[in-house]
Amino acid sequence: MEKEVKLLEIVDGETLMDIQFPKSRFCIQSLLPQGVSILGGAPKIGKSWMVLDWSVRIAKGESVWNLPTEKGTVLYLCLEDSLARIQDRLNCITDEVPNNLYVATKSESIETGLIQQIQNFIITHTDITLIVIDTFQMIRNSSSELSYANDYNEIGKLKQYADEMGISILLVHHLRKQGDSDPLNKLSGTTGISGAVDAVFVLDKDKRNESKANLLCTGRDIEQREFQLSFNKENCTWDLINDSLENPVPTMPQEMIDFIEFMKVQKYFKGSNTDLVNEFNYYSNYNLTAKSLKQMMNKFRYELEENGVQFVSHRSNGQRLVEVSYFSDSDSSAVSDEENVGVKTSVPFVPCDPVGEIWADKRKIG
Numbered sequence: 503m504e505k506e507v508k509l510l511e512i513v514d515g516e517t518l519m520d521i522q523f524p525k526s527r528f529c530i531q532s533l534l535p536q537g538v539s540i541l542g543g544a545p546k547i548g549k550s551w552m553v554l555d556w557s558v559r560i561a562k563g564e565s566v567w568n569l570p571t572e573k574g575t576v577l578y579l580c581l582e583d584s585l586a587r588i589q590d591r592l593n594c595i596t597d598e599v600p601n602n603l604y605v606a607t608k609s610e611s612i613e614t615g616l617i618q619q620i621q622n623f624i625i626t627h628t629d630i631t632l633i634v635i636d637t638f639q640m641i642r643n644s645s646s647e648l649s650y651a652n653d654y655n656e657i658g659k660l661k662q663y664a665d666e667m668g669i670s671i672l673l674v675h676h677l678r679k680q681g682d683s684d685p686l687n688k689l690s691g692t693t694g695i696s697g698a699v700d701a702v703f704v705l706d707k708d709k710r711n712e713s714k715a716n717l718l719c720t721g722r723d724i725e726q727r728e729f730q731l732s733f734n735k736e737n738c739t740w741d742l743i744n745d746s747l748e749n750p751v752p753t754m755p756q757e758m759i760d761f762i763e764f765m766k767v768q769k770y771f772k773g774s775n776t777d778l779v780n781e782f783n784y785y786s787n788y789n790l791t792a793k794s795l796k797q798m799m800n801k802f803r804y805e806l807e808e809n810g811v812q813f814v815s816h817r818s819n820g821q822r823l824v825e826v827s828y829f830s831d832s833d834s835s836a837v838s839d840e841e842n843v844g845v846k847t848s849v850p851f852v853p854c855d856p857v858g859e860i861w862a863d864k865r866k867i868g
Contacts, residue, residue, distance in 0.1 A: 516822075519796075520815035525804045526723055529560050529632045529670045531570045532747075535723045537700035538661040540638065540673045542689045547705055547715065548733055548740065549674050553634050554578065554591055555739045556672075560632050561600040567729065567742040574631025575602045577623060579609050581640035594738040602629075609635075612656055613643045617663050624667065636674040639690075653694030661698060677704070714743070757795075758802050760786045762809045765828035772825045796824070 513521075527536040534556070543549040559566050563573025580588055585607055592599050604627070610616045624630050635641055646652045657673075664671045675695070677688040688704055689695055696702050701721030707714070717729040717740075730743040764785045765771075771778060775792040783790055799806065799813060806813070813826040 519800060520822075522803070522814065524668075527572065527668060527670075529572055530556070530566045531572075533566070533569055533701075533719065533724060534632075534670055534672065535700055535721065536668060536670055537664050537723075538657060538671045538673065538698070539701035539703065539721065540675050540689065540695065540699045541703040541705065542675045542677050543705035544677050544707075547707060549705055550580070550583070550636055551591065551595075551733075551738050552705065552740050553636060553672060553674055554580075554588070555595055557603055557632065557634055558592070558596050558600065561603040562598075567745065572631050574629045575604070575627045576631060577620070577627075577633045578603065578605050579633070579635045579641075580605060580607055581609060581635070582637055583607060591738065596737075602627075609641065611641045611643060612659055616641050617659065620663070624669075630667075630669055633669065633671045634674070635671065638673040638675045648692065650692040650694035650697075653692045654698045655694075657695060657698035661700070673699075677706075715740075754802050754805050755798065757786075757788065757790065758798055758806065760788075761795075761799070762806065762811055762828075765811045765826060768826075768828065770827050772823060774822070775824055778824055778826070 528534060529536075541549055541553060556566055557576045557578050558564075560571045560573065561576045563571055565571060578588075585605065588605055588607075604623075610619055620633060642656060643652075646656075660671055660673075676690045678690055687693070688706070689702070699721075701719065701724055704718045706716050706718065713733045713735070715731050715733070717731055719728070720726045725747060728746040730745075731740040732743055733739075734741050761782060764782050767785070768781070771781070775796050779790055779792045779795045782788065782795065803813075810828050810830055811826065812829075813824060815822060815824045817823070
């Protein structure tokens, strides 16, 4: 008897563009995303100093190289060090160690129960933001042969868990002894490692005895960038010299700034994308197309929400409509009323999917 094969779960492109997904989380804004990332570097180059400093700052909610962090509990698995050594390092880095930074020097491997150990920890630390594993080699299956499939599979198990929990896992790893012009190829192991993770960081020096180094960064949800760093021997942290990104935090284009002003006046709109762009063009003296306006609205959805503008697309009687509301910080709610356009009611404005089912959004409206 042939095995029954499930049908593919598909979505058309037009519907996909109207689905409102949760905003991607970053431990370090524009740098360390949700999912699994890996930091590679030669032995004794300063990787552990870097991730311990990051851990302390994230636990405190302090910025890293002028980039905001998401404050939360941090679990640091320093599997090649002792608690005494971590104590010494913390004394160098900070005079105020946060109580939401937790340290362990032993753990199971991926195959023998690491994920269950992490799950048990998260049960009592639900605000966890970051897990650092130093080093990746210490949690790997030592009996597995080196292959792309094995590398990808091990990372994949961690990534699936990180995505499910909405947290960041940062792996510390070693580089190959031989050099390579491509930083991604310097990671020890196969390309299955770099292929499976969400972001790759490579800490590299031209000469081992110099204090300056480059941190090369690339990933699915971050822009490729390079930090020029200098190791501060007084507090054993990496100081920023230069960031290759002139504008590390994306800013809204003028059209979206004007769209916010348009909605402050409009308060509420419901109609087709063409109707919306026609009204906006008339108000702002632009000549945008319906497609270009909708693309910008989708791209800067979260920035619009932070400025009081929410929108949702859905079908009604076979017609695709867009519904936009504006509310100020003093408004507890804002919603459409098809018979009383612009009138605010006590019913909260919530996004709906294209077939009318409500999409739950945990972010606070307003």
